[in-house]
Amino acid sequence: MGITQILFWFLTALALGSALMVVLSKNPVYSVLFLIVTFFAISGHYVLLNAQFLAIVNIIVYAGAIMVLFLFVIMLMNLNADMNLQKSKLLKFAGFIAGLCLFLVFVAALKDAAIKKSLVQTNTGEIGLIKNLGNTLFKEYVVPFELSSVLFLSAMVGAVVIGKKE
Amino acid sequence: MTLLTIDWVLLTEKLLLVVAIVMISLVIAMYETYAERKVAAYIQDRIGPDRAGPFGILQPMADGLKLFMKEEIIPNTSNKLLFILGPCLAMLTAMMTSAVIPWGSALHFKMFGIDRMVTLQVADINIGILYIFGVVSLGVYGIMIGGWASNNKFSLLAALRGASQMISYELAMGLSLIALLMLTGSLSMKTIVEQQMTQGVWNIVYQPLGFLIFIVCAFAECNRTPFDLAEAENELNFGYHQEYSSMKLGFYLFAEYINMFISSAVMATLFFGGYDIPFFDEAAHIASWGATPVALLTGFVFLIKIAFFIFVFMWVRWTIPRFRYDQLMNLGWKNLIPLALVNMVITGALVLLKQNHWHF
Amino acid sequence: MQALTNRAKPVDRAPMTWVEKLYLWNILKGMLITLRHFFKRKATVKYPEQKRPFSPVFRGLHILNRDEQGRERCTACGLCAVACPAEAITMEAAERKKGEENLYREEKYAARYEINMLRCIFCGLCEEACPKDAIYLSETFAPANFQRQTFIYGKQDLLIPDPVKEPELYAKAVGERGKKN
Numbered sequence: 001m002g003i004t005q006i007l008f009w010f011l012t013a014l015a016l017g018s019a020l021m022v023v024l025s026k027n028p029v030y031s032v033l034f035l036i037v038t039f040f041a042i043s044g045h046y047v048l049l050n051a052q053f054l055a056i057v058n059i060i061v062y063a064g065a066i067m068v069l070f071l072f073v074i075m076l077m078n079l080n081a082d083m084n085l086q087k088s089k090l091l092k093f094a095g096f097i098a099g100l101c102l103f104l105v106f107v108a109a110l111k112d113a114a115i116k117k118s119l120v121q122t123n124t125g126e127i128g129l130i131k132n133l134g135n136t137l138f139k140e141y142v143v144p145f146e147l148s149s150v151l152f153l154s155a156m157v158g159a160v161v162i163g164k165k166e
Numbered sequence: 167m168t169l170l171t172i173d174w175v176l177l178t179e180k181l182l183l184v185v186a187i188v189m190i191s192l193v194i195a196m197y198e199t200y201a202e203r204k205v206a207a208y209i210q211d212r213i214g215p216d217r218a219g220p221f222g223i224l225q226p227m228a229d230g231l232k233l234f235m236k237e238e239i240i241p242n243t244s245n246k247l248l249f250i251l252g253p254c255l256a257m258l259t260a261m262m263t264s265a266v267i268p269w270g271s272a273l274h275f276k277m278f279g280i281d282r283m284v285t286l287q288v289a290d291i292n293i294g295i296l297y298i299f300g301v302v303s304l305g306v307y308g309i310m311i312g313g314w315a316s317n318n319k320f321s322l323l324a325a326l327r328g329a330s331q332m333i334s335y336e337l338a339m340g341l342s343l344i345a346l347l348m349l350t351g352s353l354s355m356k357t358i359v360e361q362q363m364t365q366g367v368w369n370i371v372y373q374p375l376g377f378l379i380f381i382v383c384a385f386a387e388c389n390r391t392p393f394d395l396a397e398a399e400n401e402l403n404f405g406y407h408q409e410y411s412s413m414k415l416g417f418y419l420f421a422e423y424i425n426m427f428i429s430s431a432v433m434a435t436l437f438f439g440g441y442d443i444p445f446f447d448e449a450a451h452i453a454s455w456g457a458t459p460v461a462l463l464t465g466f467v468f469l470i471k472i473a474f475f476i477f478v479f480m481w482v483r484w485t486i487p488r489f490r491y492d493q494l495m496n497l498g499w500k501n502l503i504p505l506a507l508v509n510m511v512i513t514g515a516l517v518l519l520k521q522n523h524w525h526f
Numbered sequence: 527m528q529a530l531t532n533r534a535k536p537v538d539r540a541p542m543t544w545v546e547k548l549y550l551w552n553i554l555k556g557m558l559i560t561l562r563h564f565f566k567r568k569a570t571v572k573y574p575e576q577k578r579p580f581s582p583v584f585r586g587l588h589i590l591n592r593d594e595q596g597r598e599r600c601t602a603c604g605l606c607a608v609a610c611p612a613e614a615i616t617m618e619a620a621e622r623k624k625g626e627e628n629l630y631r632e633e634k635y636a637a638r639y640e641i642n643m644l645r646c647i648f649c650g651l652c653e654e655a656c657p658k659d660a661i662y663l664s665e666t667f668a669p670a671n672f673q674r675q676t677f678i679y680g681k682q683d684l685l686i687p688d689p690v691k692e693p694e695l696y697a698k699a700v701g702e703r704g705k706k707n
Contacts, residue, residue, distance in 0.1 A: 212570050481557060
């Protein structure tokens with residue numbers, strides 16, 4: 001077993017384990033922290049695929065910004081572990097069914113996907129490098145990319161405007 | 167690929183480099199505390215610590231010893247695991263950033279039958295700047311977790327303040343760097359330094375506004391005055407590390423100083439030529455003197471640049487009073503981000519014009 | 527109101543110009559001021575090594591004086607205790623016996639003489655009240671201590687060294703003030 005394999009299995013175990021802990025842990029702050037660990041493990045997978053840009057953007061955007069906001073909200077709401085939220089049986093059952101449906105969709109989608117040997121280009125793939133990514137984004141997908149960036153900018157300007165009103 | 171094919175020489179080389187950089191960062195952080203007190207004293211017409219050793223040079227040791235000897239108090243109602251994790255994270259993220267900074271040109275190492283060039287950089291990854299951003303954005307967690315786990319309202323308030331401040335200023339920081347990246351066309355720190363060396367002109371000449379925005383954001387990211395709202399003594403007692411004592415407090419304080427050191431290094435690298443020595447032809451001297459002395463010299467010059475920026479950090483701290491919180495947010499969102507966007511657009515237009523030989 | 531000095535500046539309430547709103551220039555000015563202070567002469571006195579001279583009228587710890595032959599001058603009249611506004615002085619008188627003429631100058635002397643340095647306000651009224659020039663205030667101040675008891679100074683703490691037996695110590699205790707007189 002090479003070092004790449006060892007890292008792969010380690011990161012996989014870490015990702016799955018911490019993802020489970022997100023759902024299972026009672027304290028919501030722990031949930032968020034485990035979610036951050038999950039993001040790290042996924043970023044590690046990106047690095048193994050030689051997609052450094054994706055890895056680091058994943059960390060900056062999700063772990064560095066969005067999760068901080070999550071943590072913010074949870075800390076401000078002061079949800080404690082001993083505060084037992086009343087969940088009805090029906091709600092739990094509905095959640096279970098919804099999760100199962102999502103799982104089915106994933107399985108169905110991945111079952112028919114053509115899995116070639118080259119899908120996982122460990123260490124050698126160059127798709128994730130910043131140059132190739134930039135070329136694809138700004139040549140093939142330039143219109144959707146620009147549209148989405150305009151969307152983001154307008155969201156930001158909107159937030160500033162809303163903030164300014166008060 | 168098996169374990170045995172790992173390049174052991176490379177591994178030991180990098181390991182030694184990591185240990186050396188960590189040690190240097192710690193020692194520099196220690197002496198930053200000393201320098202801070204001295205600079206503060208001199209600006210206030212005092213002498214500062216001068217009792218421990220000649221000129222008080224052993225003061226950091228005494229401070230460190232004091233911190234170690236202090237009683238370790240973990241509040242009863244705190245979340246113990248996270249309470250300990252907080253300072254660890256702060257220290258970890260502070261140290262991790264130094265991995266992608268090029269500390270000097272390559273050493274030529276010829277010993278024990280090994281003949282190789284040792285680059286004074288732990289990892290020359292092609293996303294160097296983004297890596298720094300990633301790690302810096304994680305620095306928030308040290309503050310937030312520590313502040314929340316203390317179970318103290320002042321700590322929590324300070325943690326929230328600090329976190330929102332850091333997120334806000336990260337945006338302006340990133341935008342100000344995009345303009346620089348348009349000019350260099352690379353995210354690798356080493357490439358940026360080498361470009362400045364071959365051009366002979368530092369990036370500050372092309373990007374004065376970008377540098378101004380960057381330095382303001384760096385102050386905010388390091389939680390230094392005038393942006394030290396997370397530890398505003400007179401409003402929040404002591405900020406997010408109020409409940410901390412002994413070396414856990416020391417870790418938080420140390421992390422701040424290491425952050426300062428690293429952000430000075432980043433500023434020097436991106437805008438002031440990194441380890442480039444002005445009016446000095448490195449390539450010619452490598453040929454005549456050999457690589458090692460030139461590498462050490464460049465490393466030394468880099469440290470001088472860093473020391474200058476650290477001094478600026480302290481100088482500003484003892485000059486400018488703290489912002490009010492709404493002023494801080496106004497500056498970040500309504501002034502710096504639009505300014506950075508304008509800077510980005512202008513730089514983009516100029517780069518485009520230059521590529522088209524100044525006409526369309 | 528008339529200005530006391532010519533340094534007073536009226537407050538400028540004009541709205542800030544665009545350059546002023548940038549604050550950059552003002553920040554730079556402030557930084558230059560602090561930089562100038564960086565190179566200024568420092569006001570610090572390194573205390574145990576350097577000492578600032580006392581003023582000639584400084585009133586420090588009390589000293590019970592002796593005359594040239596080394597005899598105690600105090601006659602335990604109690605005027606100092608009466609004069610003391612803080613009531614810090616306590617004394618007990620005793621009569622001089624035969625053979626003690628070389629110890630005490632007057633026929634009556636203070637067997638016990640205590641000053642509570644925590645009560646004392648160092649006003650110097652005892653010095654002024656004394657008809658025999660037996661007590662005066664020196665140029666030292668009371669050292670810090672952990673126990674309140676130690677601040678009640680007895681005779682052995684207050685008496686000046688004997689000028690005949692210990693002339694160096696006596697000269698040191700008299701200090702600058704003695705040389706002037």
